[in-house]
Amino acid sequence: MKLILSQPLFAQAIETAASVADKKIEHVADFILLTVKDGVLTVIGTDMERESKTCVTLDQESEDGIALVSGKKLKDLVKSAPNDSVVTFKSNPKEPDAFTMTFSGTRSRFTLRGKDATMFPSIDMDGNQKTLSVDRVQFVRALDAMSKFMADQDVRYYLNGVQLVADAQSVKLTATDGHRLSQSRVALESNSADAPFDVIIPRKAVLDIIKMLKSGDETIQIATTANHIVLTLGSNTYISKLIDGKFPDAERVIPRKNQVVYRANRSLLIGSLTRAAILANEKFKGIRMNFTGNELSIEANNPEQDAANEVVDIESVTQGNVEIGFNVKYVIDALQMYTDENVLIELQDGNSSALIRTEAANDHIAVLMPMRL
Amino acid sequence: MGDVIQLLPDNVANQIAAGEVVQRPSSVVKELMENALDAGATKIKLIVKEAGRTLIQVIDNGKGMSPTDARLSLERHATSKIRNAEDLFQIKTMGFRGEALASIVAVAQCELKTKRAEDELGTLIQVEGSETKKQEPCTCENGSSVSVKNLFFNLPARRKFLKSNAVEKRHIIDQFERISIIYPQIKFLFYLDDIKLFHLEPGTLRQRIVGVFGKNYNDRLVPINEETSLVKLAGFIGKPEFAKKKRDGQFLFVNGRFIKSNYLHHGILAAYDELVQTGYHPSYFIHLECDPESIDVNIHPTKTEVKFEDEKSIYAIIRSSVRKALGEHNIAPSLDFNRETAFDEMPKNRDIVAPSISVDPSFNPFEKESGSSLGKLSGAPGKPNKTEIANWGSMIQKDPLLNQQQMNFSSIDKEFVQQENHLESSTLNTDSTEIDPHQNRVFQIHGKYILSPIKSGLMVIDQRRAHERVLYERNLKALALNQGKSQKSLFPVTLEFNASDGAMLQDLSPELHLLGFEFEEFGKNSFIVRGLPAEAAQENCKELFDELLATYKENEQQLELKSHVNIAFSLAQKESKSMNRVLSNVECSALIDELFACENPQTTVGGKPIISTLSLDELNNKFN
Numbered sequence: 002m003k004l005i006l007s008q009p010l011f012a013q014a015i016e017t018a019a020s021v022a023d024k025k026i027e028h029v030a031d032f033i034l035l036t037v038k039d040g041v042l043t044v045i046g047t048d049m050e051r052e053s054k055t056c057v058t059l060d061q062e063s064e065d066g067i068a069l070v071s072g073k074k075l076k077d078l079v080k081s082a083p084n085d086s087v088v089t090f091k092s093n094p095k096e097p098d099a100f101t102m103t104f105s106g107t108r109s110r111f112t113l114r115g116k117d118a119t120m121f122p123s124i125d126m127d128g129n130q131k132t133l134s135v136d137r138v139q140f141v142r143a144l145d146a147m148s149k150f151m152a153d154q155d156v157r158y159y160l161n162g163v164q165l166v167a168d169a170q171s172v173k174l175t176a177t178d179g180h181r182l183s184q185s186r187v188a189l190e191s192n193s194a195d196a197p198f199d200v201i202i203p204r205k206a207v208l209d210i211i212k213m214l215k216s217g218d219e220t221i222q223i224a225t226t227a228n229h230i231v232l233t234l235g236s237n238t239y240i241s242k243l244i245d246g247k248f249p250d251a252e253r254v255i256p257r258k259n260q261v262v263y264r265a266n267r268s269l270l271i272g273s274l275t276r277a278a279i280l281a282n283e284k285f286k287g288i289r290m291n292f293t294g295n296e297l298s299i300e301a302n303n304p305e306q307d308a309a310n311e312v313v314d315i316e317s318v319t320q321g322n323v324e325i326g327f328n329v330k331y332v333i334d335a336l337q338m339y340t341d342e343n344v345l346i347e348l349q350d351g352n353s354s355a356l357i358r359t360e361a362a363n364d365h366i367a368v369l370m371p372m373r374l
Numbered sequence: 375m376g377d378v379i380q381l382l383p384d385n386v387a388n389q390i391a392a393g394e395v396v397q398r399p400s401s402v403v404k405e406l407m408e409n410a411l412d413a414g415a416t417k418i419k420l421i422v423k424e425a426g427r428t429l430i431q432v433i434d435n436g437k438g439m440s441p442t443d444a445r446l447s448l449e450r451h452a453t454s455k456i457r458n459a460e461d462l463f464q465i466k467t468m469g470f471r472g473e474a475l476a477s478i479v480a481v482a483q484c485e486l487k488t489k490r491a492e493d494e495l496g497t498l499i500q501v502e503g504s505e506t507k508k509q510e511p512c513t514c515e516n517g518s519s520v521s522v523k524n525l526f527f528n529l530p531a532r533r534k535f536l537k538s539n540a541v542e543k544r545h546i547i548d549q550f551e552r553i554s555i556i557y558p559q560i561k562f563l564f565y566l567d568d569i570k571l572f573h574l575e576p577g578t579l580r581q582r583i584v585g586v587f588g589k590n591y592n593d594r595l596v597p598i599n600e601e602t603s604l605v606k607l608a609g610f611i612g613k614p615e616f617a618k619k620k621r622d623g624q625f626l627f628v629n630g631r632f633i634k635s636n637y638l639h640h641g642i643l644a645a646y647d648e649l650v651q652t653g654y655h656p657s658y659f660i661h662l663e664c665d666p667e668s669i670d671v672n673i674h675p676t677k678t679e680v681k682f683e684d685e686k687s688i689y690a691i692i693r694s695s696v697r698k699a700l701g702e703h704n705i706a707p708s709l710d711f712n713r714e715t716a717f718d719e720m721p722k723n724r725d726i727v728a729p730s731i732s733v734d735p736s737f738n739p740f741e742k743e744s745g746s747s748l749g750k751l752s753g754a755p756g757k758p759n760k761t762e763i764a765n766w767g768s769m770i771q772k773d774p775l776l777n778q779q780q781m782n783f784s785s786i787d788k789e790f791v792q793q794e795n796h797l798e799s800s801t802l803n804t805d806s807t808e809i810d811p812h813q814n815r816v817f818q819i820h821g822k823y824i825l826s827p828i829k830s831g832l833m834v835i836d837q838r839r840a841h842e843r844v845l846y847e848r849n850l851k852a853l854a855l856n857q858g859k860s861q862k863s864l865f866p867v868t869l870e871f872n873a874s875d876g877a878m879l880q881d882l883s884p885e886l887h888l889l890g891f892e893f894e895e896f897g898k899n900s901f902i903v904r905g906l907p908a909e910a911a912q913e914n915c916k917e918l919f920d921e922l923l924a925t926y927k928e929n930e931q932q933l934e935l936k937s938h939v940n941i942a943f944s945l946a947q948k949e950s951k952s953m954n955r956v957l958s959n960v961e962c963s964a965l966i967d968e969l970f971a972c973e974n975p976q977t978t979v980g981g982k983p984i985i986s987t988l989s990l991d992e993l994n995n996k997f998n
Binding site: 155156177179180181182249254282284285287304326328352354368370371372373374 | 848858859860861862863864865890892905908909911912914916917
C-alpha cells in the first residue's frame with residue numbers, strides 16, 4: 002500500500018481512531034487499521050466498545066492496501082513532524098509486515114511493524130437501526146453541557162453517561178450524578194426520526210463525540226440499534242456500545258412548581274461565586290446563599306477560618322426569602338451551561354431542590370440538590 | 375480459730391453457676407429456646423422486651439412437663455436429658471447439664487407454665503431468685519411457657535454491667551438467628567418490644583436463610599452437600615462475589631448446635647482462597663452431622679465450642695467440599711456483565727503457535743529518545759560502544775529539532791550529565807510552586823508514610839492514621855457543634871439491612887444525622903437515604919453504610935468507646951481508608967499541619983502510634 006498526505010490532514014485522520022484504540026484488547030493492543038482503496042484512506046480504531054472510522058480522500062498517487070499498526074506510535078510520530086511536511090506511508094516490499102513512513106523536508110525515516118490485518122476485530126452491529134439527524138452545533142453544545150453533570154465511576158453504572166430520548170420532533174438529553182441533573186432538548190432536522198428511542202451513551206463515548214463533533218458538516222446522523230449508537234458526520238462514523246440499564250425518571254425529580262423565583266445576571270453571579278469558592282471548604286465547597294428581596298448574599302468559609310461575603314443584586318420575580326446551601330461548583334457548572342444574559346433561579350425552601358433555567362427556554366434546565374450546612 | 379470452710383447454700387451455688395451460664399439476656403434466650411427444641415416443639419415463640427431487661431418469654435408447643443417434673447426442673451443438676459456418665463457421649467439433645475433453668479431462676483423472677491397433652495390441667499410455678507413463691511394448677515395450652523422477668527434483679531452489679539439496649543438487642547437477635555436457621559422445619563415467631571421482628575414459617579433451609587437475612591440472599595447461595603463416613607455436610611455457602619467486609623452470615627452447626635471453631639472456619643476460608651479479596655468475608659451456613667460419640671460438647675458452659683475426635687480430617691473434608699461446591703457453581707456460569715467481551719471475538723480456526731522473539735538489529739535506543747520524552751531516559755542503557763557514539767554525533771547534526779534546541783554534545787558523558795540536570799529541573803519545574811528551598815522538604819514513600827527531617831533526626835508519619843486522626847477530631851467537632859454538612863441526593867437510595875444492623879442504625883441515627891447522614895426508616899429494617907456527609911457524597915451509599923456499621927461493631931468490641939466517639943472514629947476510619955495514595959507535596963504539608971493542630975497527634979483512638987521518630991544516633995548506628 003502507499004499513501005501520501007499532508008501532515009495536518011494525516012494527523013487529523015488518525016486522531017480519534019488512535020485515541021479510541023485501547024491497550025486492553027489482546028492481540029490488537031492499541032493498533033489501528035489503515036485501508037487505502039480507490040484513492041480513499043479509511044482509518045479505524047476500536048476498543049471493542051467504541052469504534053471510530055474516519056475517511057479521507059487522497060489527492061495524490063496511492064496504492065491500495067491494508068496496514069495494521071500501533072496507533073499511539075503513529076499518532077505521536079505524525080504529531081511531532083513539521084506542520085508543513087507531507088507524510089508518505091507505504092509498505093516495505095522487502096518485509097511484508099513492515100511499513101515505512103517519511104516526512105518531506107526531513108531526513109527521517111521510520112519503520113513501523115505491522116500485524117496481520119485479518120486479526121482486527123470489528124463491532125457487530127445488531128438489529129435494525131433507528132435514525133435521525135440533528136444540527137451539529139446545537140447537539141454538541143447540549144452534549145458538552147451534559148458532560149459536566151454525568152457521574153464518573155458511580156456504582157449506579159447507568160448514571161455514568163448521558164441519556165438520549167428521541168421523539169418525533171426532538172431529542173432530549175439528560176445527565177445526572179445523583180446530586181444534580183441537567184436536561185436539554187435539541188430539535189430534529191425536518192421529520193427525520195424513524196421511531197422513538199431511549200438510550201444511554203457511556204461517559205467515554207460522550208467525551209469522544211464532543212471532540213469529534215467540534216468541526217465538520219452542519220448535520221449529523223444519529224442511529225441506534227439495540228446495543229449500539231452510530232454517529233455519522235460527513236464521511237466519518239463513530240460507534241459506541243450503549244449502557245444497558247434503566248436511566249432514572251428525570252421528570253420525577255425536576256421541580257416544576259417551585260414558588261420563589263429570582264432573576265439574576267448570569268456573569269455577575271458567576272463572578273461572585275467564583276470568588277466565594279476560593280474560600281469555601283476545599284473538599285466539599287459548601288456555600289450559603291441567602292435570597293432576600295432584591296439581594297442575594299453569598300457566604301463561604303473554611304476550616305482555616307477564612308470567610309467570603311458577596312452581595313449580588315438580583316430581581317425578585319415572585320416574592321419569598323430562601324436560605325439555602327450548595328456545593329458552589331455545582332452552581333457555577335449550571336450557570337456556565339447558558340449563554341444568555343439572565344437566568345431564572347427557582348426555589349422552594351432550604352431543603353428542596355433548586356431549578357436554574359433561562360427565561361426563553363423551559364427545556365434547557367439544571368436541577369441542584371442543596372447541601373445542609 | 376474454728377473451721378472456716380463450709381458448703382455453700384444452693385441458692386448461692388446457683389448464682390455462681392449463673393455467672394457462667396447466664397452472661398447476658400441473650401444467654402437466657404439461648405437456654406430457653408434450646409429447651410423448647412429439646413421438648414420437640416414445632417412452634418416456638420420468643421417475646422423480648424427492653425432488650426431482655428424486663429421480659430424474656432419463650433412459648434413452645436412441646437411435650438410439656440408433669441407437675442413434679444416442673445418443680446424439679448428448676449433444681450440444679452435436674453435433667454431429663456441424660457441419666458449417667460455414658461450418656462454424656464451420646465448427647466443428642468441441646469442441653470444436658472441440668473443447670474440452665476436453675477441458673478436462670480437464681481437471678482430473675484420467673485414464671486413457668488407447662489402442660490402435657492395427656493393432662494387436664496397445667497402447672498404454674500413462680501420463682502424469684504431460687505425461692506418458689508407459688509405453685510398451683512392452672513389452665514394453659516399444651517407445651518411450656520417460661521417467662522423471665524427483671525433479669526439480674528438481685529444482682530445490681532450484673533445489671534449495671536449490661537451493655538446498652540442496642541447491644542443487648544443485637545446479641546439476642548444474633549442468638550435467635552443461630553437457632554432459627556438450623557431448624558427450618560420449626561415455626562419461629564419473634565416479638566421485640568411488641569413489634570413482630572421475625573415470622574418464620576416451616577420450610578427448607580434455603581427458605582429459612584432467606585427469611586432471616588432477606589430475599590437478596592436467595593441468589594447468593596450455593597448448595598453444599600457431602601456425605602462421608604465421618605461426617606455429613608449440608609447447607610449453603612455464599613458466592614465469593616458476595617463476600618462482605620462484615621463477618622456476619624457465617625454459621626457453622628454441629629448436630630443442630632451453633633458452634634464457633636476458628637480451626638474449621640479457617641478450613642472454609644482456605645477453600646475460598648484467592649476467590650475473595652483480603653479483608654472480605656464469605657458467608658456460609660454449614661451443618662455438620664456426625665456421630666455424637668465422636669464429639670465432646672461438654673467443654674464450655676455455653677457449648678459454643680466443640681471438640682472433635684478427628685478434627686484434622688473434618689477440616690480436610692470441609693475444605694474440599696466447599697471447594698467442590700464453588701467449582702460446581704462456576705461450571706454453570708451466570709450472566710456476567712463485567713466479562714471481557716474481547717475474548718468472544720478471537721479467531722477460532724487459527725493455530726496456536728508459540729510466541730517468537732524477533733530482534734531488530736538496527737534498533738538504536740537513542741534514535742527515538744533523542745527527539746521526545748525525557749521520562750524514558752531514566753531507563754537509558756549503560757555505556758554505548760564507540761561506533762554508536764560516532765553515529766550519535768552525526769545524527770544530532772542531521773536532526774533539525776535538536777539543532778533548534780542548540781544542544782551540541784561533544785561526548786556522551788557530558789550528554790548524560792546534561793540529561794540528569796534536565797531531568798532534575800523538569801521534576802523541579804512541575805513542582806516548582808510547591809517546593810520552597812528554605813522549607814523543610816517532605817517525602818512520601820510507598821503512598822503510605824510521610825518522612826520529614828527534624829532537628830534530632832527523621833520523623834515518620836503513618837499517612838492513613840494521620841488522616842484518621844484528623845478526620846476523627848473533625849467528626850467529633852461536627853457532632854458537638856452540629857456542624858455536619860450533608861449533600862442531599864436527587865434519587866434517594868433504599869437500603870435493606872438485617873435485623874441487628876437495622877436496630878443498630880436506628881440507635882445511632884441521631885449521631886449519624888449530626889454527621890451529615892440523612893435517612894429515615896422505611897418499613898422493616900429498610901432505610902431510605904436522602905443525603906450523605908458532603909465529604910463522602912461520592913461514595914457508594916450501601917458500601918459506606920455497611921463498612922461504617924462493620925467498623926462500628928468491631929470498635930465496640932475491641933475498644934469499648936462511647937457511642938458518639940465510636941461513630942466519629944468509625945466514620946474517620948472508613949474515610950481514611952482511601953487515603954493510602956500518593957499525595958502531592960502540598961497535600962503532605964497540609965496533612966502534617968492538620969495533624970499537629972489535633973488535640974492528640976501522637977496516637978490513634980485505638981492507641982496505636984501515628985508518629986515515629988528515628989533519631990540521628992539511631993541512623994548513625996546503622997552505618998557503624
